[in-house]
Amino acid sequence: MTRTDGDTWDITESVGATALGVAWSRAQEKDTECPLFIDPFAQLFIDAALERGWRLPPAHMLDRIRAIGGYAASRTKWFDEFFVAAGANGIDQVVILAAGLDARAWRLPWVDGTVVYEIDQPRVLGFKAETLRKNDVSPATTYMPVPIDLRDDWPRALRDAGFDPTEPTAWAAEGLLPYLPAAGQDLLFERISDLSARGSRIAVEAFGADFFDPEYLASRREKLRASQQDGDADDSAFDVADMWFIEDRTEVADWLAEHGWDVAAVEAADLMGRYGRCAAGEVDDATPRTVFVEGQRSC
Numbered sequence: 001m002t003r004t005d006g007d008t009w010d011i012t013e014s015v016g017a018t019a020l021g022v023a024w025s026r027a028q029e030k031d032t033e034c035p036l037f038i039d040p041f042a043q044l045f046i047d048a049a050l051e052r053g054w055r056l057p058p059a060h061m062l063d064r065i066r067a068i069g070g071y072a073a074s075r076t077k078w079f080d081e082f083f084v085a086a087g088a089n090g091i092d093q094v095v096i097l098a099a100g101l102d103a104r105a106w107r108l109p110w111v112d113g114t115v116v117y118e119i120d121q122p123r124v125l126g127f128k129a130e131t132l133r134k135n136d137v138s139p140a141t142t143y144m145p146v147p148i149d150l151r152d153d154w155p156r157a158l159r160d161a162g163f164d165p166t167e168p169t170a171w172a173a174e175g176l177l178p179y180l181p182a183a184g185q186d187l188l189f190e191r192i193s194d195l196s197a198r199g200s201r202i203a204v205e206a207f208g209a210d211f212f213d214p215e216y217l218a219s220r221r222e223k224l225r226a227s228q229q230d231g232d233a234d235d236s237a238f239d240v241a242d243m244w245f246i247e248d249r250t251e252v253a254d255w256l257a258e259h260g261w262d263v264a265a266v267e268a269a270d271l272m273g274r275y276g277r278c279a280a281g282e283v284d285d286a287t288p289r290t291v292f293v294e295g296q297r298s299c
């Protein structure tokens, strides 16, 4: 699958379907021995997509998603905690970039008066709204969808939706950056910084040089190929990496630190250890080589 400038997708297609993969993974969490969170909406999205004719990924892909279940759960928990801490520190304006089927606006205990803005492609947010409406589910706080591509003029769309750049904001970018070109990633952070009043916070799942290391990516692809040998011929070509822009990128933590943010970062392995999902240092190859970066705007 080749990505192009300005490509668009529905929830069951291309990059849109990755949001379903994440939702499927979140739906599994309740069946684990010690769930880090419960997302009662994730299964609603899966059921609605299946009704639309979407097929669950083939068994080998589900096995792969399962293999990184501890990673996905730790990631969800970390962003949940980020938002709760931001609220406890007085931030009541939230922007979730590439929100996909993230149900935080419906499931987190938001401080009164919080406004949650979600940005994603129009058909992705449309599917989400329709599914929740059909199931009579209301958001837990004020919810403002901003249906636009993040390569377009989303700051303007965000302001038009009521966003106030003079107020501190809590920003999140989870499962997003590989789907943006390297230049698009740089522009994203420039725009976020321009819109961030002092005291704003940001949480990012960052994909740096370790993640895009050619040897690591080649071995990852090789393992996927091996696991595909028992799969359907139709599905055997599918690899989420085909939707990534594999390019040299700015390291997110460095960029933020150089642009007026106080930064803390934790590697995926250590984060998983913190949540008891994998002892630090015992991470297997399936664990993505990402870094979780948190920043606070100090000037």
Ligand code: SAM
Residues within 6 Å of the ligand: 015, 016, 018, 019, 022, 023, 097, 098, 099, 100, 101, 102, 119, 120, 121, 124, 148, 149, 150, 151, 173, 174, 175, 176, 179, 180
């Ligand atoms: N953050 C969500 C989560 O963790 O549940 C979704 C993650 S999913 C792996 C990737 C999401 O990024 C999809 O919902 C996709 O539509 C969105 N996305 C990727 N590139 C985008 C772009 N250029 N503009 C808007 N959304 C984008």
